[in-house]
Amino acid sequence: MLYVVNRLSAWFLRGDIVMKESGEIIPEDVRRLARSIMRHVMGRHRRPTLSRISMRLDHRAARLARPTEATQAGRVGWWINLSTMEPGKKIAVPLLTYDYHAERPGRVTNGVQVNLNREGQLTFGVVTDMGEACAKSRAEYDGRGVLALDFGLSTLFATSEGQLLGQGWLKRLRRYDALLSMIAASQQRAGKKPRASKRYRALVEDVRGFLRTEVGRVLNHLVEQGRPKELVLERLDFRNPDLSRRLNAILRNCGRSVIKSKLAALEQRFGITSTEVNPAYSSQTCNVCGYVDARNRGSQDKFHCLWCGHTKHADLNAARNIGERRALPIGSVFQSKHAVLGHLVATFVARHPMSERRPGLSRFGRSGQRGLPADPRTTNPYFGKVPPAVVRSSERREAPMKSGTTQALVAA
Ligand SMILES: [Zn+2]
Incomplete structure (x- = not known):
């Protein structure tokens, strides 16, 4: 029924909607749900405002001409001859050029764009057709x-x-x-x-x-x-x-x-x-071993993994994680932060059961540093959130955190 309402774009319409096959009238609670979903959607996306749409004038109202003599030290690149309501009366507007525009590829069309800016001033521009130039640069570009x-x-x-x-x-x-x-x-x-x-x-x-x-x-x-x-x-x-x-x-x-x-x-x-992926916890997760911990940070920009000792610039570590998430279900932007954390923790525990000792200890000789116990997970509140099926209850040291606390840690 929601699908039918959506297809008819009838979220806010009055009057009954009848289901074609059954002849059933869509009940009020379904209509209310449709309205509420649509209101939510519209609240998150700005509605288009028509006030800032620019106006395009074609050759009937405006003609472009190159200057015949240099004016304003040669900075005038074009003249626009605007027609007015009065026959025979034209208004000529000089357009200044700048290097960036002059060097830009594309073909100048016989179109003029008129904008009204926030200050209430009218600005004019020439319209460039980038179609051919783009097709050429796309063909030449060999991305990999x-x-x-x-x-x-x-x-x-x-x-x-x-x-x-x-x-x-x-x-x-x-x-x-x-x-x-x-x-x-x-x-x-x-x-x-x-x-x-x-x-x-x-x-x-x-x-x-x-x-x-x-x-x-x-x-x-x-x-x-x-x-x-x-x-x-x-x-x-x-x-x-x-x-x-x-x-x-x-x-x-x-x-x-x-x-x-x-x-x-x-x-x-x-x-x-380009693809957008979910960045939740990407700055707290080790790109090498997958260990997620809010304390996986060394001084300022450094990332330092408490499990395996991996050290890297924090932003670069995060960028690697972002890249890998593209192919993972947690990469979807529709996943909640909570679900992403659950997945990261569960994956890590599956690879390193809670009974396993932290391997990095002898190799990096960092035991006792910052007073951390051998297994950083025992003092990591994230690992208290693992579903009981994965972590046995005796190993749940801390009560699951409230979501507000998680937010604070992520921001930190
Ligand atoms: Zn690590």
Whole structure:
């Protein structure tokens, strides 16, 4: 019945819906469920706003022409001749060019794009047809292999091939954060909203622009260097506990769309596909032995496995895990964090029964370090969560954690 409601897009419609085969009217509780599911779905996805859709003018309303003489030091690349409602009256708008645009491949069409920006200004642009250029670059691109990316807090991206990219971007964001907070505070003192300040709005635009350039630069570099055929990314969530709630909201609003549009462009230009995987616990899991522990962290950026002693840059270890999850059921973004942890713990216990002694002890000679007992699992709350079928009750040292505690550990 839900399927029928969905197929008819009748979630919020009034009036009865009849099941074709049985003639049965879909009862109210099913309709209510359909509404509630759809409301939930719509709450998670922004509805399209038509206010920011740009207008395209074709040759009947606007004509493009190259300048016949150099104006504004030769920076004018095109003139748009706009028709008006008054016969014979034209408005000529000069368009400035810049190097990036001039070098871009593609064929300029006889189309003009008109945008109304947030400040209420009209901007004009020429429309370039990238179809042929993209087809050519796709054919020329010989991608191979899979490249996994981890979105880190201190580095923008870490890859499964061991690269760290976009370092220092957090520093820049912190600077933006300080400026934004300063303006917001002074606005609030004056009893005004931050967005009422022109400087504030301009700064938010700057953050967006910075993110766009940085993501574009890093991903271009990756493609040039690694020439991957497929990218595997964790579910992108731009959140950083070091930044203010204000900046986090800005990042959340634009970060995802910035990366999404860049990935779409990469697919269009080079045929590189991308997959999102579930990143839960990927930063706490050892890539070598699979041991998951919130304490698997050495100093700052180091990952240090308490079971096997494996040591690596934390973001690189996570990137490897992300890459491997692509083929695993826990890689699905629809899995809950809880289910992912359950799977990691169960797999590890199946490989190393609770009676087994930790092998790394003699090899790494790290017994007694940090006062940890021989088997780190006995003090690891994650291993208290294993279903009784896997761990015998005598070995369950700690009560299962409340989910709130898990969250705190993950964030740490
Ligand atoms: Zn390990």
